Amino acid sequence: MIKILVIDDDCQMLELICDALEQSGYYVEGESNPLLVDSKRCQQYDLLLLDVMMPVEDGFSLCTRIRDSVDCPILFLTAKTEETALIKGFGLGADDYIKKPFSIGELRARVNAHLRREDRQPNHAMTRGGVRFNMHAKEAVVGETAILLTKSEYAISEYLALHAGQVFTKDQLYEAIFGYDAEGEPSAIAEHIKNIRGKLKTVGLNPIETVWGVGYKWQKENAR
Template identity: 50%
Template sequence: MARILAVDDEESILDIIRIGLGKEGHQVSTVSDPRKVDMLHLDYFDLVLLDIMMPGMDGFELVRRLREATGVPIIFLTARTDQADVVRGLGLGADDYLTKPFHLDELRARVDAHLRREGRARSQVLTLGEFRFDMSAKELTCGDRAMNLTPTEYAICEFLAVNRGHVYSKEQIHREVSGLDPRGEAAAVATHIGNIRAKFQEVGMAPIHTRWGVGYLWV
């Protein structure tokens, strides 16, 4: 499994990428506004998929910024086939490009090829204030204290922390964490979050907030 960041202003494209690569076991995080890409925690990801034509900040500028922060493979997804654009993108640090519309089989093949080529163990650590996620060991610490979380509790925390600031319903959390049909079991998420909050309270922290009638978010 790889952790993949997809940046595209077309939500339909992001849905295709998330579902298509998710079936291969990859964890896909999506961003529709390139200005909202978190440059401080790019080491979390193994590969980036990036559109060129986006409002606010185009893919050329974003890949330049990405290359200042990470060395992971970057694949352009673009409707622009002009050779000068391709050369410019590769010159700025992209590793490959795929022309829209693309077939999922080709996307999967390109992604797998770059992940195999990368072929190196990378430290997967996410630090948010006092919290430190060791995503290889699946451990969470707060300051010097290890949080005694169950695997499911850890998975919920990691998902919300990686997507911090975004609100997710119980159904969405259950689907993203377990990969199962959420019907009939999503209510258990509220119980897990209650247990997580009790453990966070022991260290005087409360990073998971509730948006009543909507869901939960890490702030």
């Protein structure tokens, strides 16, 4: 289920937005204190709604604090008089804004539109099946434990996790990871998968599923 986090210090507005989006079928959480929101928490959600004008920490500051570690869309909630500051917001990494006052229909339409076109791949980090991939550092972490994957094992794991739920043959994985011109055998993928599973088993995880007669997939129900 798609998860949305709404951050607004106005509790009545917060309740209104959460109720409206829940009626659209989303799982929605509200937070009135932006200081309780960090990048780790935000990585659990598919979309963030941030009020701009909050006394403890404004939406611009919060966006700056979390954007480098969060890949999902960020939408600002802003009053009409703040429109001149929107350029600043986009520069900080916001994807869109919704002017206050807004109708419930507009709110739902904007949120739905961003979620529909949110097919971009994560650039910084993602969590799939309990495994956090730090994509710049090329490292996999479970909780506080680093999973010591080889370069090839990491590449296979990241590729499968990025496409959670999609089945790939050994040939498809080999070409995606090593290229069409690489020297080697696609059968090596099976050995890599075996090693990955062994390392993840030590932390109680088994997200890679064998689809007999076809190939492998990262279990979609574990993706977030």
